[in-house]
Amino acid sequence: MIQELYGENALFVIISDHGYTELPKQPPILPVSGKTKQRCIEIEHQDVARSNGVWALGAHLFGLITDMAVSTNYTCFGSAPKGASHGGCTPQELAVPCLILSPSKQQPLQEISITVEGVIHRRRKQNPAYVNILNPNPYGVGVSQLQMKTIDISDRLPIHIEKEMMVKIPVNIDASEIQSGLHEISGEFTIHGFAETKSGAFTLKIQTAGAMSTEFDDDFDI
16 A cells, blocks of 8 residues: 555564563662663773673663763662662563565675775774774674774774765774785674674775884984
């Protein structure tokens, strides 16, 4: 009927709300000071973010306005709520059933493309650059894991990339130990589509530039 009325095919997405987390009778308690919602808290001390069972979220993620710490299991902040509770990253809170109805078959999830943009000087510690992540899929994807040797962007994950779009993540590359003109960086990724997850490995070959130094010899022969 929609095809007849509007000349377009319809895509129906049916999802449900998330559920409650049923906590054990004596869940782990992480002592904290200040106001808390028991399953999540504003990060005031870095010790909280480094604790076991805690996921640290930067203020740039999910529309947050401050850094947050979220429980990844049954850990509670300050005290435990009574009975079932919302909050935290348990399967009950994160698993949301999704049913997609479409007249055409969903295209398989394609791997993301990763490149490094910038001039990398050998034996130089500070090399500002960008990690570019291209999503070639005709739908948005989530990137939950992206690990690379010598480049750390874990504080920027997870991220969502719209269909056929690229995100540029500013990084610093420490090339103080790099001596070859062609440098290889290996890594791994995990991405998520509508109803599919894909993991893979990659190797980037980066052409480096000559070494730069701020040390000069002031002795001249006359």
